[in-house]
Amino acid sequence: MTVQANMAGASPVARRFGAVLPLLKGVAALAAVLLAVELIVILFGIRPYVLPRPSAVIEAILRTPAAYRDAIIRTGLETLMGFGAGALFGIWIGIAFSRLRFLRETVFPIFIVSQTIPVIAFGALVVMWFGNTILAKAVIVFYLTFFPVTVNALLGMRAVDEKQVQLLRSFGASEREIMRKLRFPTALPHIFVALRIASALGLAGAVVGEWFGDTTGLGVLLLQGMYAENMVAIWASILCSAVLGVAFFSAIGLAEKRIVFWGGEST
């Protein structure tokens, strides 16, 4: 009895700690890499032109924090907008595909073909259509997000146990209720796998999108560093991108732990 009570008391704490763990891990890994690079640069006397010391990079960021902050916010916003819209649209299309065989057989192949277009080629088009706006970058991120989400949502909803579908039907459930109460929750773990992939892909898309022309953002800082042949500035932008990437990735990991708490594949 007491043992049970103790376990019941400990488990929520353990769960909360488990949820923050990916974030802590990400931060610790980043810090360890920076420290290692610092040591290597000093030990081997590597010239700053080849590889600047991480401490010098951080110093550069701290010298003009506003520029980097604005860049992170801008690129972060682009990614967030495109990612959010792409995730919602991907899930929606996934549901439509799983419900309508006709769509699945006609439109889905077109989707796959569309994804073989390299994002660079597509980026040029988008900038022509949407101009040098934040929307243009969000559209690129959207394009990179919705496809993996659609595919995994569709796969997840088709991975449902037919016996469970039959059980719900025997209770008199409509297709709509079966979707809401069974197919969608079954697909959630698969959807999260796609979201994790898409978070990294989406950020890269936003940075690259900025190369087609913009005035703020991490991609812009990277380009400026390159034109000025300023190694420290380049590395400062890379570091900021890494921080943003880790933050996105762990935010999704956190959401996943909370939402898909039962651990995916049913026991």
Next chain:
Amino acid sequence: MTPAEEPILDLRKFSKTFGEVQALDGVELTVQPGEFVTVVGPSGCGKSTLFNIVAGLEEPDAGSVMRFEGQSVHAKQLLGKVSFMPQRDLLLAWRNVIDNAILPLEIEGANRAEARAEAQRMLPEFGLAGFADKYPHELSGGMRQRVALMRTFMFKRDLMLLDEPFGALDALTRTMMQRWLLEVWQKHKRTVLFITHDVDEAIFLGDKVLVMTARPGAIKLERKVDLPRPRSADLVTAPEFISLKRELLDAIEEESMKTFGPSSH
């Protein structure tokens, strides 16, 4: 004839074919209101197929006659009309015990808070007191089965179909669950059609035992169980129990031999 004597379920010339495979061939079966009918038969003889049809999930072959509560019906008219417990518990991993139990009520459109309160009151009766917030992966096999049974009971329909509900449990848990099921059944006054592959279980629980033939399934033998209720554990050593068991076992063995086919000749 008074309404009470009208069978709740009446199947005549009941057949089902899947492509080349004939699963059922001419099943004749009646179930009276309040009756506990058990069905035994060799595996693969079409027991689950029979249940799937009565649950409304499959249509029988043309020419089959099915009457439910006095009305001639198509299988799909039975969707939502009988409470069906399939062979596996099929609990939803993301729902705790209470929310799994109220799933059929939610689908019926019941008020969720009221359904939860009702389920909460039923927990002790199903041996699940204190487990309301547990998730399926935190439960033992016996407990999961009880949650599935509770879900079936919460879907208040006159006819209950239980497909080998205790098939996966160990012998001790199984006998406890059998006695418990009889208590719950007597209290809730439902009609039960119960599949098992265990003859002792079939006799111990049933008012009537049906033995099915090897595939294609039909009813080979029908025996009333004239043993007093409430039934106690020592019943299994009573002479009437043993002689009935012998007769049923002989019938089942004969059918099982057919399943093994040419090798036994």
